[in-house]
Amino acid sequence: MKLVVAIVQDQDAAGVIDALVQAEYPTTRINTSGGFLKRGNATVLIGVEDDQVADVMRIVRQTARPLGDDGGRPANVRPGTMFVLPVARFVRV
Numbered sequence: 643m644k645l646v647v648a649i650v651q652d653q654d655a656a657g658v659i660d661a662l663v664q665a666e667y668p669t670t671r672i673n674t675s676g677g678f679l680k681r682g683n684a685t686v687l688i689g690v691e692d693d694q695v696a697d698v699m700r701i702v703r704q705t706a707r708p709l710g711d712d713g714g715r716p717a718n719v720r721p722g723t724m725f726v727l728p729v730a731r732f733v734r735v
């Protein structure tokens with residue numbers, strides 16, 4: 643299992659989450675801020691099986707606003723930044 647940590651721009655977060663939920667991926671949104679610009683962004687946590695990681699990353703890529711369509715985003719900010727972490731244990735109580 644892997645945890646995908648996707649940092650996306652505030653204005654894109656709802657669309658990214660809607661697309662992930664539509665595809666039946668569980669998501670948790672944390673409202674965060676970038677350390678450099680100190681502007682609000684959103685961190686989306688998605689815990690999935692290894693073979694689902696590529697699909698999750700595809701959905702984030704496709705639904706976060708592409709470069710060139712800034713939607714108010716500063717030019718140097720990418721649509722998304724993703725980390726893929728191994729999950730040692732997943733427990734639901």
Ligand code: 2BA
Binds near residue numbers: 649683720721723
């Ligand atoms: P921020 O830290 O507010 O960074 C916003 C943008 O400012 C970055 O866009 C980058 O273009 C620029 N930037 C960041 N640090 C810089 C520095 N030390 N010197 C010059 N320019 C700098 P992105 O790279 O697209 O990052 C967007 C947001 O994603 C970041 O917001 C941060 O919240 C997160 N992020 C990016 N890389 C990260 C990493 N390695 N670890 C943790 N969070 C990261």
